Amino acid sequence: MSASTQNVDVLIVGGGPAGSTLAWALRDSDLSIAILDKATFPRDKVCAGWVTPAVMQELQFDKDAYAKQHTIQPIYGFRVSQIGKREVQTRFSDEPASYSIRRCEFDHYLLQRSGAQLILGEKFKSMQKTADGWLVNGTIHARLVVGAGGHFCPVVRQMGSKLGNSETIVAAQEIEFEMRPDQLAQCSVQADIPELFFCEDLTGYGWVVRKGNFLNIGLGREDNHKLSEHVAQFRDLLIQQGKIPPDTPEKFHGHAYLLYPHASRPLLQDGVLIIGDAAGLAYPQSGEGIRPAVESALLAAQVIKHSGDDFSQVQLQKYQQMLVERLGERDARDISDYLPGWVTQSLAGILLGSKWFVQNFVVDKWFLHNDQEPLQVKS
Numbered sequence: 001m002s003a004s005t006q007n008v009d010v011l012i013v014g015g016g017p018a019g020s021t022l023a024w025a026l027r028d029s030d031l032s033i034a035i036l037d038k039a040t041f042p043r044d045k046v047c048a049g050w051v052t053p054a055v056m057q058e059l060q061f062d063k064d065a066y067a068k069q070h071t072i073q074p075i076y077g078f079r080v081s082q083i084g085k086r087e088v089q090t091r092f093s094d095e096p097a098s099y100s101i102r103r104c105e106f107d108h109y110l111l112q113r114s115g116a117q118l119i120l121g122e123k124f125k126s127m128q129k130t131a132d133g134w135l136v137n138g139t140i141h142a143r144l145v146v147g148a149g150g151h152f153c154p155v156v157r158q159m160g161s162k163l164g165n166s167e168t169i170v171a172a173q174e175i176e177f178e179m180r181p182d183q184l185a186q187c188s189v190q191a192d193i194p195e196l197f198f199c200e201d202l203t204g205y206g207w208v209v210r211k212g213n214f215l216n217i218g219l220g221r222e223d224n225h226k227l228s229e230h231v232a233q234f235r236d237l238l239i240q241q242g243k244i245p246p247d248t249p250e251k252f253h254g255h256a257y258l259l260y261p262h263a264s265r266p267l268l269q270d271g272v273l274i275i276g277d278a279a280g281l282a283y284p285q286s287g288e289g290i291r292p293a294v295e296s297a298l299l300a301a302q303v304i305k306h307s308g309d310d311f312s313q314v315q316l317q318k319y320q321q322m323l324v325e326r327l328g329e330r331d332a333r334d335i336s337d338y339l340p341g342w343v344t345q346s347l348a349g350i351l352l353g354s355k356w357f358v359q360n361f362v363v364d365k366w367f368l369h370n371d372q373e374p375l376q377v378k379s
Helices: 017-025 053-058 063-067 103-112 154-158 181-185 227-240 290-305 313-327 341-351 355-367
Strands: 006-013 033-037 072-075 077-082 088-091 098-101 117-120 127-130 133-136 140-147 169-178 195-198 204-211 214-221 253-258 272-274
Touching (some): 006 017, 017 033, 017 103, 017 290, 033 140, 053 290, 063 072, 077 355, 098 103, 098 204, 140 154, 154 272, 169 204, 214 227, 272 290, 341 355
Parallel strands (some): 006 140, 077 195
Antiparallel strands (some): 072 098, 077 088, 127 133, 133 140, 169 214, 169 253, 195 204, 204 214
């Protein structure tokens, strides 16, 4: 090794919630941890951005302390519909069902408390195998490299995966902006009740989420054909309905992610682990990625802590097994996979008009995952 080479035990590529959570979960280990990210933080990250109480518990998150300097909007209900059809509202009367956050703030907060050495503003360029690990960018030697760089994670590409080829992605476009006083007066969406709009063909959904004075609007579809047209039509409808200000910006920002059942990316090899969106872990019904990202990091931390000096693929295999135990088999199917499209669309039109179905399935199960207890990771 060159005298200028920096040595760490674990190098995490990507400073989002998955990467920072992993570093934080390893803070009491004897391992040296560094996080590499091409961005400097805080950085823009457009996201509907709601975080459930389960995630707060898993992160040992102090909401009151966070709220002193950051936006955190309690959510007490959801308004759900198919686009242009009857809306059904659910409401929780006791504790908040979730919290809306701004990702630019949330990600920076998690990164700052991670306890890791931060290597920011440096792009991942290369990764060469060494006798006892990897040499990244020619200057950082790590015994274990963790890919946490989102959908287009360069570590996944380095493993030989051709990102985008034969992957059924969800393509989304969204925007987040702070409303002026006159725009606030023209926005009928309640801050504590986000609104969800399922596409008529059920290939995706749109949303409007208030975060204090900030407004987040977006739409994602598994079929990204003419996505911009779908988004423009959705924006126009929201304006016609008086839900958002007439002068809401027209330029939305795009991103992509993989739903868990559709991802086939490698999760590990000798000296390499993949977590979060880089692994394609988003929930299939809602597309939410924050909770599975956080939980994948916590599971990875448990495996890393108990690996000793052995970061071989055989030793790391436990991580993949734990993910399956938590999220299920990748190719698991339900009855809707075997029904013709017109049948599922007809059923959806009925079910999405039912308050019982919306409350118990769409909100509680699909979006909040209230049927799943917070992850309890053993030390």
